[in-house]
Amino acid sequence: MFSVERGQFGPNFLFGAATAAYQIEGGQTDGRGTCIWDTFAATPGNVKNADTGAVADDHYNRWPADLDLIRDGGFDAYRFSFAWPRLIPEGTGAINPAGIDFYDRLIDGMLERGIKPFATLYHWDLPSPLQDRGGWMNRDIGGWFADYCALVGKHFGDRLYAAATINEPWCVSVLSHILGVHAPGYRDIRAGAHAMHHVLYAHGMGVDALRAEGVKNVGIVTNLEKSEPASDRPEDIKAFEIGDAMFNGWFLGGVYKGQYPKVLTDLLEPYLPQDWQRDMEVVSRPLDWAGINYYSRGLYAWDAGRPLLPIRQVKGTLPTNDLGWEIYPEGLTALLTRVSRDYTKVPLYVTENGMSESDDARRVEFYDMHLKAVLEAQKQGADVRGYFAWSLLDNYEWAEGYSSRFGIVHVDYKTQERTPKGSYRAFQGMLHNTRAPA
Numbered sequence: 086m087f088s089v090e091r092g093q094f095g096p097n098f099l100f101g102a103a104t105a106a107y108q109i110e111g112g113q114t115d116g117r118g119t120c121i122w123d124t125f126a127a128t129p130g131n132v133k134n135a136d137t138g139a140v141a142d143d144h145y146n147r148w149p150a151d152l153d154l155i156r157d158g159g160f161d162a163y164r165f166s167f168a169w170p171r172l173i174p175e176g177t178g179a180i181n182p183a184g185i186d187f188y189d190r191l192i193d194g195m196l197e198r199g200i201k202p203f204a205t206l207y208h209w210d211l212p213s214p215l216q217d218r219g220g221w222m223n224r225d226i227g228g229w230f231a232d233y234c235a236l237v238g239k240h241f242g243d244r245l246y247a248a249a250t251i252n253e254p255w256c257v258s259v260l261s262h263i264l265g266v267h268a269p270g271y272r273d274i275r276a277g278a279h280a281m282h283h284v285l286y287a288h289g290m291g292v293d294a295l296r297a298e299g300v301k302n303v304g305i306v307t308n309l310e311k312s313e314p315a316s317d318r319p320e321d322i323k324a325f326e327i328g329d330a331m332f333n334g335w336f337l338g339g340v341y342k343g344q345y346p347k348v349l350t351d352l353l354e355p356y357l358p359q360d361w362q363r364d365m366e367v368v369s370r371p372l373d374w375a376g377i378n379y380y381s382r383g384l385y386a387w388d389a390g391r392p393l394l395p396i397r398q399v400k401g402t403l404p405t406n407d408l409g410w411e412i413y414p415e416g417l418t419a420l421l422t423r424v425s426r427d428y429t430k431v432p433l434y435v436t437e438n439g440m441s442e443s444d445d446a447r448r449v450e451f452y453d454m455h456l457k458a459v460l461e462a463q464k465q466g467a468d469v470r471g472y473f474a475w476s477l478l479d480n481y482e483w484a485e486g487y488s489s490r491f492g493i494v495h496v497d498y499k500t501q502e503r504t505p506k507g508s509y510r511a512f513q514g515m516l517h518n519t520r521a522p523a
Contacts, residue, residue: 087453087515093460099201099471100516101162102155102493103437105208105252107138108480110168112145115183118174120210121220122483125268136486142478143501145187150503152194154494155477158509159516162201162246164436164473165191166208169233176212177229185240192244201246203436203473205306206230206237206291208252209267209483216269221257221280224358227290227367234291238298248300249376249436250291253308254284254336266484274393278356282364285339289367306376306436307336309424310383311416315399320387324396327352328385331394333420341428343369352393374470375429376436379417379455381410406440406451408489414454421462421469432470435459439475441482441489448493448508474512478503 091100107122126137144151155163169176171184195202207230211220215229234250242248251257261267263277271277288305295303312329314321330346338344343365350357388397403411421433440451452474463469479492487498493509496502505513 087449087456087511089453089456089460089515091515091517094463094472097470099161099434100512101160101164101201101203101471101473102158102477103164103203103473103475104144104166104477104480105205106166106168106171107141107208107210108476108482109142109144109151109478110171111138111140111143112171112187113139115187116171116174116181117168117184118170118176118181119213120168120170121213121216121268122210124213124216125270128270131268131270132484133486133488136481136488138481140498141481142496144478147501148191149194151478152191152198152200154503154505154509155195155200156198158493158505158513160200160512162203162471162473163195163477164203164205166205166252167237167241168210169207170210170212172236173212173233176215177232180236188241192241196244202244203247203249204237204241204245205249205252206234207250207257209257209261211268220269221262221283221287222276224283224286226283227287230287231290231294234294235298238295238300242295242298242300245300245302247302247304247374248295249304249306250288250295251284252306253378254281254288254305255308255332257284259331274353275356278353279358281335281353282358282361282368285336285368286364288340289364289370292370292372293367302373304372304374304376304431304434305340306378307333307340308378308380308437309333309337309420310379310381311413311419312383312385315384315386318387321385324385324387327394328383328396328398331396332383337424337428339365339368340372341369341375372429372431374432374434375424376434377420377424378437378475379420379435380438382413382416406442406447408441408485410441412440412451412454414451414458417455417458418461418465421459421467422465425462425467430468432468434471434473435469436473437475438472439491439493441485441491443490445506445508448506449511452508452511474508
């Protein structure tokens, strides 16, 4: 059980569970188009055990029972994502009626159970035909994404409690276009620099499209790390400044201040889109809330062998999860207070926080420590309004395939049987099946 109590967080604080469409839905039928993760996973060597999301947790068919788990756990909200290729198979143009019907059923099912829908419009499943046209490297994606957002706003907006345009723009751009770890798997600085800007430009275009359809409570979800220098040597401090700008400052500065960190634009200028500065007013459209995903920290050392980005991450000495990510709850407090102090005064939500681990007792301890970190951030003045556990279910963990388990509910991938873990019971015990006021 947790050592914290629900009442400590405030009377209107929301607790939720989070998932993403490609990681749980399966259901690659009924008119759903292909996405970049379908082809990335089909390419030998990209994903452990050549796992794909074709079936995943079969949430497409089992969603009623999964929503029951959220309700029975006492959670107030469910953070889910729409699958762009399920709604618009080619990315633009014709709409798939079966996709509209599925999300109608899902959202109505949440409302029937008293669960607030927190929607994410893009959680990495870009329709393959748009990738054929350049994907996030093509500035036209701003318009493609805006049209998709308008569709979602028109059909579902009046039933959403909150809507986020993009999930984790660092992963969409840097991890996927410079480091090559996620789809579409580029290792190219020009591709990455274009994607880093275009993902935020598309976000701003999406904000406008959602608001034009009357959608309220619009935000974005950034994944942040607690960046630190590997030592107190001046060169490592400089590496930290670049690393922190790359992971945190680019996306926070762009969205909330309309400016990118100079330490990074000085390095990336030759590779950025022409006249990118003209887009910054769109990039920094005012928002209603800010989502923060947090898992670990990053330690940076200078690496002169990398002349363009002369930095590398080094391993720290803290305990880790089974993916090797350090467990550092103090980093969550520091980031929440930093965002609140330096970037925006809108309400903050911890939209993802969790642990890949086979030992669920360690997961319970992880959540307990990070819930305390949220309380400490509130004490220091951060306006934190909610916390979402990642993830509701064991699921398809991207390049890790099914080898990594973040869920508070165990999934037997052969039978699709769901079994609540101790971490689910810990939330259930804290929440006491009572919810925050509507």
